[in-house]
Amino acid sequence: MKIIVTGAAGFIGGNFVHYMLKQHPADKIICLDLLTYAGNMETLAPVMDNPNFSFVKGDIADRAFIYQLFEAEKPNIIVNFAAESHVDRSIENPGIFLQTNVIGTSVLLDACKKYGIKRYHQVSTDEVYGDLPLDRPDLYFTEETPIHTSSPYSASKASADLLVQAYHRTFKVPITISRCSNNYGPYHFPEKLIPLMIANALNDKKLPVYGTGDNVRDWLYVEDHCSAIDLIIHSGRVGEVYNIGGHNERTNLEVVKTIIRELGKDESLIQYVSDRPGHDRRYAIDPTKIKTELGWEPTTLFDEGIKKTIQWYLDNKPWWERIISGEYQDYYGKMYDNR
Numbered sequence: 001m002k003i004i005v006t007g008a009a010g011f012i013g014g015n016f017v018h019y020m021l022k023q024h025p026a027d028k029i030i031c032l033d034l035l036t037y038a039g040n041m042e043t044l045a046p047v048m049d050n051p052n053f054s055f056v057k058g059d060i061a062d063r064a065f066i067y068q069l070f071e072a073e074k075p076n077i078i079v080n081f082a083a084e085s086h087v088d089r090s091i092e093n094p095g096i097f098l099q100t101n102v103i104g105t106s107v108l109l110d111a112c113k114k115y116g117i118k119r120y121h122q123v124s125t126d127e128v129y130g131d132l133p134l135d136r137p138d139l140y141f142t143e144e145t146p147i148h149t150s151s152p153y154s155a156s157k158a159s160a161d162l163l164v165q166a167y168h169r170t171f172k173v174p175i176t177i178s179r180c181s182n183n184y185g186p187y188h189f190p191e192k193l194i195p196l197m198i199a200n201a202l203n204d205k206k207l208p209v210y211g212t213g214d215n216v217r218d219w220l221y222v223e224d225h226c227s228a229i230d231l232i233i234h235s236g237r238v239g240e241v242y243n244i245g246g247h248n249e250r251t252n253l254e255v256v257k258t259i260i261r262e263l264g265k266d267e268s269l270i271q272y273v274s275d276r277p278g279h280d281r282r283y284a285i286d287p288t289k290i291k292t293e294l295g296w297e298p299t300t301l302f303d304e305g306i307k308k309t310i311q312w313y314l315d316n317k318p319w320w321e322r323i324i325s326g327e328y329q330d331y332y333g334k335m336y337d338n339r
């Protein structure tokens, strides 16, 4: 089996490549990534010498490049992780989100239609469902929950999902879509909540909590996301959407206080800052479909996963210290100074 993994130098794509090379040693994995600010070849360093690994730098929205790659490699499966993924950046600059997340997806779908494929898998997000109220803990996102987006990021991901479904219905492209909740774990770019708080706490910097810190996310250890996608591409029903998540809801404040406690720091580091515009209140996944159809369940609960994650950031300081010493400083200043 030949699998093209797009966005493979990012957080989840990188973890997925590590996972697949371990689980399917006979498969060839072709990693494709534009190496934007979020792409990092160091994430792929541990698998670089594997004979079944190859890397190609390029843009999923570059039609000529993508068609050439399909012609040369004749892949069986595409797993599309490539995206602009940070909500705050989408509020600052929506255009690149439309370009990569919507146009890029459409180019990949055209290539699948033109050259034929066994499976195209779209890595989507639970953010396409919008949010749930904080005072209704009985409510969850199911695959039937209407699309109702809040940010330019989630709107671009929802647009991509609609295109994927249209290419299945009209052109019979064999697709699946997964919509996962918040991931955490190794190689997570330190602009996102958990790695940002770990890095700041280790440097005794303020921990910027948006609004009141009451917003709730349903945290999934990244390896559990990888195992779910592996199951879907091999055994999921063509044309279907699968939600992925595992009842690990925490408020942002609970997450930040856990990190403070684990690192032996003081809660006085917490700084409440102005809220994210359009801030989604609560995400919570109902994973019944993937559990009953494919037998998937998360294996790492939050209390264990957060300890493993913190340990990884302690053991791999050069990975994230190189990031936060570069252009990240400009981003951080723009987002957080005088917030």
Ligand code: NAD
Pocket: 006, 007, 008, 009, 010, 011, 012, 013, 032, 033, 034, 035, 036, 037, 038, 039, 040, 058, 059, 060, 061, 080, 081, 082, 083, 084, 085, 086, 100, 104, 123, 124, 125, 126, 157, 179, 180, 181, 182, 183, 184, 189
């Ligand atoms: P990330 O930002 O860490 O990685 C994205 C990768 O895509 C980077 O390596 C980047 O260089 C690459 N990329 C960006 N534009 C590209 C382009 N035009 N062509 C080729 N490569 C390009 O993101 P992530 O957190 O790993 O998320 C991966 C996917 O999973 C995204 O589609 C995201 O929407 C989805 N998702 C993320 C989460 C989460 O919690 N992080 C949860 C659910 C779904």
Ligand code: DAU
Pocket: 085, 086, 087, 088, 124, 125, 126, 127, 180, 181, 182, 183, 191, 192, 193, 194, 196, 208, 209, 210, 211, 215, 216, 217, 252, 276, 283
């Ligand atoms: O639910 C899946 C989504 O999870 C993915 O589709 C996105 O790609 C991914 O980035 C993530 O989106 P969130 O917006 O939930 O993640 P983020 O880490 O940016 O923020 C998590 C929560 O923490 C959110 O309520 C905002 C808050 N926050 C975030 C940052 C960066 C803070 O309070 N302070 C911060 O500095």
